[in-house]
Amino acid sequence: MLVLVIGDLHIPQRNHSLPAKFKKLLVPGKIQHILCTGNLCTKETFDYLKTLASDVHIVKGDFDENLNYPELKVVTVGQFRIGLCHGHQVVPWGDTESLAIVQRQLDVDIMISGHTHRFEAFEHEGRFYVNPGSATGAFSPISSAGVQPSFLLMDIQSSTVVTYVYQLIDGEVKVERIEYKKPVAAAS
Amino acid sequence: SEMNKLWVRMQHQGHSREREKREKERQELKILVGTNLVRLSQLDSINVNTFKKVVLPGILEQIVSCKDAIAQEYLMECIIQVFPDEFHLETLNGFLKACADVQQNVNIKNIIIGLIGRLAQFAERDPTGIPEDVQLFDVFSDKTAEIIQNRSEMPVHSIVALQVALVNLALRCYPTRSDFVDKVLETTADVFSGINLEPLEYNSETCKELLKLLKIPIDSYNNVCKILELPHFSALLDYCDLNSKKLISSYILQNALDNETLIDSEERVDSVLHLVSSLVMDDDSDSQGAKVTEDPEDFLEEQWLMARFIDLLKSEELDNQYIILNMAKKHFVKGGPRRIEFTLTPLVFAAYSLATRYAATRESDDKWDKKCQKIFQFCSQTIMILSKADLSELPLRLYLHGVLVASETKFDKAEGFAYDFISQAFTLYEEEISDSKAQLAAITLIMSTVERARCFGEENHETLRTQCAVASSKLLKKPDQSRAVALCSHLFWSSKPQDGGRRIERC
Secondary structure, X not given: OEEEXXXXXXXXXXXXXXXHHHHHHOOOOOXXXXXXXXXXXXHHHHHHHHHHOOEEEEOOOOOOOOOOOOOEXXXXXXXXXXXXXXXXXXXXXXXXHHHHHHHHHHOOOEEEEOOOOOEEEEEEOOEEEEEEOOOOOOOOOOOOOOOOOEEEEEEEEOOEEEEEEEEEEOOEEEEEEEEEEOOOOOOO | OHHHHHHHHHHHHHHHXXXXXXXXXXXXXXXXXXXXXHHHHHOOXXXXXXXXXXXXXXXXXXXXXXXXXXXXXXXXXXXXXXXXXXXXXXXXXXXXXXXXXXXXXXXXXXXXXXXXXXXXXXXXXXXXXXXXXXXXXXXXXXXXXXXXXXXXXXXXXXXXXXXXXXXXXXXXXXXXXXXXXXXXXXXXXXXHHHOOOOOOOOOOHHHHHHHHHHHHHHHHHOOHHHHHOOHHHHHHHOOOOHHHHHHHHHHHHHHHHHHOOOOOOHHHHHHHHHXXXXXXXXXXXXXXXXXXXOOHHHHHHHHHHHHHHHOOOOOOOHHHHHHHHHHHXXXXXXXXXXXXXXXXXXXXHHHXXXXXXXXXXXXXXXXXXXXXXXXXXXXXXXXXXXXXXXXXXXXXHHHXXXXXXXXXXXXXXXXXXXXXXXXXXXXHHHHHOOOHHHHXXXXXXXXXXXXXXXXXXXXHHHHHHHHHHHHHHOOOOHHHHHHHHHHHHHHHHHOOHHHHHHHHHHO
């Protein structure tokens, strides 16, 4: 089952569109679910995501136009409970412990957040934390070193999820592969 | 040549008979005459010179003198179809002169357009096939002008259709001669001004032809900057009604976005924003009141398109970029309160991004501090415009972003600007944001910004965290209060732990 994890596009406030090479990769019909961390910012971009897959889940970013998106969301795909949150509400931003609070609150196996415009994927206390970064490489004041455009594609099969990280570095698309297995004993 | 003379006589007879008989016979004769022409063209003995000196003048003389519009039209078309392009190239002047001389109600426009089309195709296929002395464009341009002058009843849309054909010719055969394209535009504009044309109605024939005319260079060059170099483009655009202007403007913006055409100089930014001014601001001259019937969804799409286009107004050179942003702002502030939230916002972000880039040059550019200060003044003024237009959430967030940029770039006097920005944010929070959900969101943002910022000295930080604590405790709903205060505690951790403990107790 393919899940697209994407966010922080900031169109049109900070960028005019997805990088052309990413657009070519994102073909309708191949992806089953889309989990979006927010900050699209307009309906145009939301409609675009809907053309890629009909099941689109989105949470509210600090610049999203649509005030009705939820702050937090939980989506179950296969055996995984996945939590979705933009991350600007989590103080300090990008802090693992603070994100862990949200993870426990939602009781999810995979915690997805955004806002920092920096790709992350790590395990913490047996759970998987990911940040798809910004798909357009949008400017972020807290990422002054520059932002590489990136997004994630998760392939969920039974109790394993293989995450493919797509990054645009120096004009070329580079892909990395990360595996996470759900811990067998779901104790604690 | 004997055959020629025989044929010419036959044709002459054919014409006189046409005038006497009924329609059916006319049809048959039409075919007969046409066939004769085909026969003629198949004669081996005819080469270019005979055609030029004997055949064509003879035929043309017959056509003109018979004064029968239907016959003339048919025969002219026949000639074009039947004889090879090489012949036509040699005899253009003569042929076009005959065109000028035929009856007034002959649809000469189609004939000429057909001829231009054929020769354009020929020229594209085989550019060397055109003889040296045949300046295709000039010939057509001059002769069509004559023809238009001679035919006072020619409807305007036909004139424009002819210009469309000419511009196609120019672009296909002489792609480097943008002055040809401009000449066509100039001619059209002159025609319009000569007849004192009223602003065109949206769906009229003329309007459709004019839109075609304007779109052709846009599509052909795929480089908006080249359009800016055609002086008469905007003159022509002025003859359109508001809807058409918007259509062409959107078309231009979309073309730039599709081709990622950067607008990288102050002059170009100025030109292009003038050109698309129908989208940049309200058109006061629009007497039909079209703006009243504007569709809100269309308006949104228009402004999103414009906002995306702003991303193309950039230059690699940082100083140039600053000048570009200033020029853009000059245009967009005229957009009025409806538009500025879409157009000024990208400018502010671009400015913040520029400041970050300047900070990266601190080793090589000793003026970088002052440049950052200027940028922050620019942002401050711009955000102020937004907040004066009754927006509050957006300016608040823009101020907060400014604080972070100041914090990261650490230019000289950054703390001053940052403190000013955060105070503005607080003011907006206290005075403008009344919805409790929005309040929680806003104060959370403010606090998380203060937490992240590293530019405040102890005194300022003390003031800010106190403000945050007070604001948190004043929130309407208890759960919100506790959530906010809990977040606020982070601010105290970043400073001194003992103080933090005391504060948290007080909350």
